[in-house]
Amino acid sequence: EPEVTQTPSHQVTQMGQEVILRCVPISNHLYFYWYRQILGQKVEFLVSFYNNEISEKSEIFDDQFSVERPDGSNFTLKIRSTKLEDSAMYFCASSEGVSPQHFGDGTRLSIL
Amino acid sequence: SQQGEEDPQALSIQEGENATMNCSYKTSINNLQWYRQNSGRGLVHLILIRSNEREKHSGRLRVTLDTSKKSSSLLITASRAADTASYFCATDAASNYQLIWGAGTKLIIKP
Numbered sequence: 001e002p003e004v005t006q007t008p009s010h011q012v013t014q015m016g017q018e019v020i021l022r023c024v025p026i027s028n029h030l031y032f033y034w035y036r037q038i039l040g041q042k043v044e045f046l047v048s049f050y051n052n053e054i055s056e057k058s059e060i061f062d063d064q065f066s067v068e069r070p071d072g073s074n075f076t077l078k079i080r081s082t083k084l085e086d087s088a089m090y091f092c093a094s095s096e097g098v099s100p101q102h103f104g105d106g107t108r109l110s111i112l
Numbered sequence: 113s114q115q116g117e118e119d120p121q122a123l124s125i126q127e128g129e130n131a132t133m134n135c136s137y138k139t140s141i142n143n144l145q146w147y148r149q150n151s152g153r154g155l156v157h158l159i160l161i162r163s164n165e166r167e168k169h170s171g172r173l174r175v176t177l178d179t180s181k182k183s184s185s186l187l188i189t190a191s192r193a194a195d196t197a198s199y200f201c202a203t204d205a206a207s208n209y210q211l212i213w214g215a216g217t218k219l220i221i222k223p
Contacts, residue, residue, distance in 0.1 A: 031209065
């Protein structure tokens, strides 16, 4: 069964550095999403992407964050000037229509 | 506003018993979905129920939706040790694509 793949599985970064989290969505899917889950808390929506542009974003998704689909397969989340509170699991998801969304295994981001 | 509040927060049962988890939400929805998350892993889609549906089955899973009460339940029958995981409901509202998540129910199946 096709899956969403995310790399790396774990990223450790110094505070203030930039990180890029990578995702390969399911190939025929048209909608892409990023979510995050701070340890012990709810999953939170960050951004959705369709037709090469952001379709929706949450209050969390401020100027520190950006997304890109640099080629036909990858979907990336860039976090600039990382802060301690950015430490979380980041999940990528994709969907053919609006639902259901299929998730990757996540990237655990640790900011030191 | 918060959507998709699950209860109980934790549930521990014997293997073979049925497990029921509930979810409540606040705003109008298109769909309600249930996901499973094994510890440290991703979110696995289990089942989607549309706002015009009342009940749906998939294998050992049974989901109900009561839009008048803004609530849903997930029943896992004949539980197995492998069902041990956290279970989340997520809703997508009529006006947007984002999924709004509850805090989850941590289910432990004792062998």
